Amino acid sequence: MARTPTRLLIAASGTGGHLFPALALAERLPDYEIEWLGVPDRLEQSLVPKTYPLHTIPIEGFQTRLGLKTLKILLRQLWAIWQVRSLIKKRQIAAVFTTGGYIAGPTILAARLANIPVILHESNYIPGKVTKVLGRWCDTVALGFQGTASYLPGTRSTWVSTPVREQFLIPQSLDLPIPETAFLIVVAGGSQGAVALNQLVRQSAPQWLEKGIYIVHLTGENDPEADSLRHSNYFSRPFYDNMAGLWQRANLAISRSGAGTLTELAITCTPSILIPYPFAAEDHQFYNAKVFAEAQAAYLYRQNELTAQFLSELVLDLWSNPEKLAAMAQQASHLAISDSADLLADLLRRKSQKDSF
Numbered sequence: 001m002a003r004t005p006t007r008l009l010i011a012a013s014g015t016g017g018h019l020f021p022a023l024a025l026a027e028r029l030p031d032y033e034i035e036w037l038g039v040p041d042r043l044e045q046s047l048v049p050k051t052y053p054l055h056t057i058p059i060e061g062f063q064t065r066l067g068l069k070t071l072k073i074l075l076r077q078l079w080a081i082w083q084v085r086s087l088i089k090k091r092q093i094a095a096v097f098t099t100g101g102y103i104a105g106p107t108i109l110a111a112r113l114a115n116i117p118v119i120l121h122e123s124n125y126i127p128g129k130v131t132k133v134l135g136r137w138c139d140t141v142a143l144g145f146q147g148t149a150s151y152l153p154g155t156r157s158t159w160v161s162t163p164v165r166e167q168f169l170i171p172q173s174l175d176l177p178i179p180e181t182a183f184l185i186v187v188a189g190g191s192q193g194a195v196a197l198n199q200l201v202r203q204s205a206p207q208w209l210e211k212g213i214y215i216v217h218l219t220g221e222n223d224p225e226a227d228s229l230r231h232s233n234y235f236s237r238p239f240y241d242n243m244a245g246l247w248q249r250a251n252l253a254i255s256r257s258g259a260g261t262l263t264e265l266a267i268t269c270t271p272s273i274l275i276p277y278p279f280a281a282e283d284h285q286f287y288n289a290k291v292f293a294e295a296q297a298a299y300l301y302r303q304n305e306l307t308a309q310f311l312s313e314l315v316l317d318l319w320s321n322p323e324k325l326a327a328m329a330q331q332a333s334h335l336a337i338s339d340s341a342d343l344l345a346d347l348l349r350r351k352s353q354k355d356s357f
Contacts, residue, residue: 005031005032005033006031006032006033006094006095006352006353007032007033007034007035007091007092007093007094008029008032008033008034008035008093008094008095008096008097008348008352009034009035009036009037009087009088009091009093009095009096009097009107010022010025010026010034010035010036010037010052010096010097010098011036011037011038011084011096011097011098011099011103011104011107012036012037012038012044012098012099012101012103013037013038013039013042013043013044013101013103014039014042014043014044014101014103015043015190015258016043016190016258016260017099017123017190017258017259017260017261018099018100018101019043019044019047019048019099020163020164020165020260021099021121021123021162021163021164021260021341022097022099022121023047023048023165024163024164024165024166024340024341025097025121025163025341025344025345025348026051026052027165027166027341028163028341028342028344028345029345029348029349034052035052035053035054035055035091035093036048036052036053036054036055037054037055037056037057037084037087037103037107038054038055038056038103039056039057039058039059039103040056040058055087057080057083057084057103057106058076058080059076059077059080059102059103059106060073060076060102077105077106080106081106081109081110081113082110083106084106084107084110084111085110085113085114087110088110088111088114088116089114093114093116094116094117094352095111095116095117095118095119095348095351095352096108096110096111096116096117096118096119097118097119097120097121097348098118098119098120098121099120099121099123100120100121100122100123100128100130100131101128101130102130104120104130104131104134105130105133105134108120108130108134108137108138109134109137112137117139117351117352118137118138118139119138119139119140119141119142119344119347119348119351120134120135120138120140120141120142121141121142121143121144121160121162121344122135122141122142122143122144122148123144123162123259123260123263124144124145124148124259124284124287124288125144125145125147125148125259125284125287125288125290125291126148126151126282126283126284126287127141127148127151127152128281128282128284129281131152132151132152135152135155135157136154136155138155138156139156139351140156140157140158140347140351141155141156141157141158142157142158142159142160142344142347143157143158143159143160144160144161144162144259144263145159145259145288145291146159147291158347160337160340160343160344160347161263161336161337161340161343162259162260162263162336162340163263163340163341163344164260164263164264164267164336164340164341165244166341167242167244167245168243168244168247168248168264168267168268169267169338170244171248172242172244172245172248173245174242174245174246174249175242176216176235178214178216178249179214182212182213182214182233183211183212183213183214183251183252183319184213184214184215184216184249184250184251184252185208185213185214185215185216185250185251185252185253185254185315186215186216186218186246186247186249186250186252186253186254186255186270187201187215187216187217187218187253187254187255188218188243188246188253188254188255188256188261189218189219189220189255189256190220190255190256190258190261190277194220194256194277195220195222195223196303197254197256197275197303198217198219198220198223198225198226199225200275200303200306200308200311201215201217201254201311202217202225202228202229203308204308204309204311204312204315205217205229205231205234207312207316208312208315208316208319209231209233209234211316211319212233213233213315213319214233214234214235215233215234215235216235216237216240216246216250217229217234217235217236217237218237218238218239218240219236219237219238220238220239221238221239226238243264244264244268247264247265247268247270248268248270250268250270251271251319251325252270252271252272252273252315252318252319252325253265253270253271253272253273254272254273254275254311254315255272255273255274255275256274256275256276256277256285257274257275257276257277257285257286257288257289257292257300258277258285258288259284259288262274262288262289262291262292262335262336263336263340265292265297265298265332266292266297266332266333266334266335266336267336267338269329269330269332269333270329270332271297271298271318271324271325271328271329271332272292272297272298272299272328272332273298273299273301273311273314273315274289274292274293274298274299274300274301275301275302275303275306276288276289276300276302276303278302278303278304286300286302291335292332292335295331295332295334295335296327296328296331297328297329297331297332297334297335298328298332299314
């Protein structure tokens with residue numbers, strides 16, 4: 001008699017940094033029945049329903065200042081705990097996996113009330129507030145960076161790196177007319193884009209284009225000047241579906257430093273200039289990037305430290321010294337685990353099925 005598949009609830013919402021590692025894990029669990037928990041009007045609405053049943057709860061994070069809105073958010077959090085607990089019971093969920101963010105709080109607490117295993121993946125070097133407060137309530141906190149364990153005393157944790165989607169592990173081709181021998185710079189500001197970074201790159205780009213360098217610039221959808229630079233070697237896109245192919249082909253990346261992006265750069269051995277988003281919570285992008293800079297896999301600069309002239313000259317120096325790029329690529333290869341999704345899937349299986357027989 002066939003055993004009923006274990007039913008798993010994945011709580012991941014908002015940005016690619018939360019969603020893509022969870023999707024990568026889900027790909028490694030074909031023997032599980034997976035259901036998804038998200039928030040209305042976020043990225044998961046377009047990525048998840050094609051493959052997994054999506055449940056949503058209206059929830060938001062706490063504000064830094066106390067007030068009437070804080071009370072409203074607290075009541076909504078309590079209501080969310082009850083909703084998730086009811087979902088777990090109704091759908092007979094056997095285990096929970098979450099990638100953090102404000103959806104993780106009520107999910108972890110609901111899982112504890114239901115007495116089922118819960119695994120939290122923390123991709124950033126500096127753990128988020130939910131991880132710091134509720135990590136001890138989880139069966140295991142899986143870490144994207146080895147050094148993060150020092151910020152979580154008393155929490156059961158293990159380093160698995162951050163999962164990437166399977167296409168990053170397989171050679172990809174591009175549908176862009178870029179010669180095979182051309183030097184290619186890929187500029188990416190994360191899933192939301194980065195207007196300030198875009199402006200800096202456009203000011204620097206003419207000197208690179210004069211040298212025959214090609215540029216693929218992912219501007220996001222909120223840049224009013226996205227089409228202001230025109231050149232046959234310059235390709236401007238709001239986003240690009242085949243990020244694996246871009247990173248694999250790139251000679252150099254200029255990028256924000258979200259944990260997911262950094263893992264992709266490490267897996268594809270792509271040298272980078274990292275410019276952290278200056279308003280990230282607890283400055284976590286800076287500390288993510290610092291790991292790469294200290295390993296000599298990337299250059300790291302604060303946004304307010306850079307001028308267009310400095311960036312232009314830095315890139316041209318790397319372009320004219322390929323041995324520097326080769327050394328950076330080699331160092332990047334040591335900073336992530338290519339089978340991270342498999343390690344995480346094995347961990348989840350051990351935790352979720354230990355009491356199944």
